Amino acid sequence: MDTRYPALITKALEGGFCVRFVDLDEAFTEGDSMEEALFNAAEVLTLTLEGRLSEGIEVPPPSRSVRGARYIAPDAKTQGVLLLRAARGERSLAELARALETSWPQAKRLEDPHHWPSLKTLDRAVRVLGKRLVLSVE
Numbered sequence: 001m002d003t004r005y006p007a008l009i010t011k012a013l014e015g016g017f018c019v020r021f022v023d024l025d026e027a028f029t030e031g032d033s034m035e036e037a038l039f040n041a042a043e044v045l046t047l048t049l050e051g052r053l054s055e056g057i058e059v060p061p062p063s064r065s066v067r068g069a070r071y072i073a074p075d076a077k078t079q080g081v082l083l084l085r086a087a088r089g090e091r092s093l094a095e096l097a098r099a100l101e102t103s104w105p106q107a108k109r110l111e112d113p114h115h116w117p118s119l120k121t122l123d124r125a126v127r128v129l130g131k132r133l134v135l136s137v138e
Contacts, residue, residue, distance in 0.1 A: 005071065021072075053113045081111050084125055
């Protein structure tokens, strides 16, 4: 699963660049330069996704093949939460906790964007879900 979200970037009339995310109406930002706009976009994407996850609001999957869009990733913690949730699918947190032989609160922490699980823990969680953790650097 790819956790990068499509963003449309336009030149602002007063200078700089405006960025808005196709799948997240509340996520938009700007920057004086393209570099600053992309940095701010990653920040606002992370904050928007963290907010939705913390408040129990649905997080839509990223749209694919959006013409003219730049695909932007949230921070690694948020990506981990999104990937684990996708791997868990319809299984409950209680089922995940039992498979990991841990408590429900410990399993829930794995899906908390403010918690930073180790790679070992994340790998173990996805393995019990029948998946494989794959890392990438861009």
